[in-house]
Amino acid sequence: MPAHIIDGKALAEKLRVEIASDVSTFVNETGVTPHLAAVLVGDDPASAVYVRNKERACANVGIGSTLHRLASETTQAELLELIHQLNADDSVHGILVQLPLPAQIHEKAVLDAVSALKDVDAFHPENVGLIVQGRPRFLPCTPCGVQQMLIHQGVQTAGAHAVVIGRSEIVGKPLVNMLMQKGEAANATVTVCHSRTRDLNDITRQADILIAAIGLPLFVKADMVKPGAAVIDVGINRLDGKLVGDVDFDQVREVAGAISPVPGGVGPMTITMLLRNTLTAATLLRKTS
Numbered sequence: 293m294p295a296h297i298i299d300g301k302a303l304a305e306k307l308r309v310e311i312a313s314d315v316s317t318f319v320n321e322t323g324v325t326p327h328l329a330a331v332l333v334g335d336d337p338a339s340a341v342y343v344r345n346k347e348r349a350c351a352n353v354g355i356g357s358t359l360h361r362l363a364s365e366t367t368q369a370e371l372l373e374l375i376h377q378l379n380a381d382d383s384v385h386g387i388l389v390q391l392p393l394p395a396q397i398h399e400k401a402v403l404d405a406v407s408a409l410k411d412v413d414a415f416h417p418e419n420v421g422l423i424v425q426g427r428p429r430f431l432p433c434t435p436c437g438v439q440q441m442l443i444h445q446g447v448q449t450a451g452a453h454a455v456v457i458g459r460s461e462i463v464g465k466p467l468v469n470m471l472m473q474k475g476e477a478a479n480a481t482v483t484v485c486h487s488r489t490r491d492l493n494d495i496t497r498q499a500d501i502l503i504a505a506i507g508l509p510l511f512v513k514a515d516m517v518k519p520g521a522a523v524i525d526v527g528i529n530r531l532d533g534k535l536v537g538d539v540d541f542d543q544v545r546e547v548a549g550a551i552s553p554v555p556g557g558v559g560p561m562t563i564t565m566l567l568r569n570t571l572t573a574a575t576l577l578r579k580t581s
């Protein structure tokens with residue numbers, strides 16, 4: 293029997309209705325509209341599309357947003373100057389610096405400069421530390437979206453073997469940490485695999501939950517998947533003008549118990565979690581000011 297398809301787009305829309313209602317309550321109670329500042333440096337076409345999607349998603353749930361577009365030759369000092377302005381601006385609750393940044397800019401230096409209380413990506417070391425300690429302030433958007441998909445699908449994570457392929461700062465590392473914590477969509481036994489992992493297939497075949505976040509198109513094949521496993525595809529790759537994930541969907545769906553597609557899987561969930569975090573940031577800033 294082919295796998296159940298985990299419809300991230302439908303779930304994202306359902307959650308956005310809830311977020312819109314929470315935003316409206318917040319606005320009524322405080323008179324403040326949550327606001328996201330997005331910073332886009334350079335003219336990478338994919339980044340421009342994502343940022344536009346994020347702005348549209350904000351508008352649809354009643355969150356304000358401002359896009360700051362900087363030229364590709366912007367210096368690190370100029371970008372830092374903008375970040376400092378946004379940190380100091382009380383009308384801005386969340387700050388998102390779209391990655392990747394041009395080569396002349398040191399990514400860590402910029403991400404570290406974003407106020408930890410406005411860090412809706414949860415990239416700041418303070419927020420990463422809080423996640424590791426199991427007391428998150430913001431949950432990183434993509435990993436949190438993955439967890440929501442597992443909950444929605446009714447996948448038991450407690451005691452399950454979750455295998456994450458990929459160790460990026462943005463997905464793999466935080467997700468591994470979140471899945472091993474106590475709590476909902478967690479309590480898993482977690483294995484991290486990456487480019488240096490030996491006998492990768494032997495490990496992935498043991499996964500009850502397999503998460504692909506490596507950035508290699510169609511990398512996960514049917515023979516790497518345990519029958520009945522839940523497979524979440526975090527990959528976004530362009531292959532021959534088509535958007536494909538890190539999982540060979542057509543093959544793997546014949547083996548897996550549940551599988552998330554690309555597009556229409558993790559991507560829309562990532563944006564939804566960004567909206568949630570922006571509301572959280574607005575709530576936090578009111579508490580601390």
Ligand SMILES: Nc1nc(=O)c2c([nH]1)NC[C@@H]1CN(c3ccc(C(=O)N[C@@H](CCC(=O)O)C(=O)O)cc3)C=[N+]21
Nearest residue numbers: 342389390391392413433528555556557559560562563
């Ligand atoms: N500071 C920062 N935070 C991020 O969260 C961040 C980032 N930088 N840089 C780039 C990656 C990538 N990312 C995506 C979000 C949504 C979709 C998405 O909605 N995808 C749609 C399709 C979109 C399309 O057609 O291109 C889907 O999968 O259905 C994809 C990719 C967020 N990222």
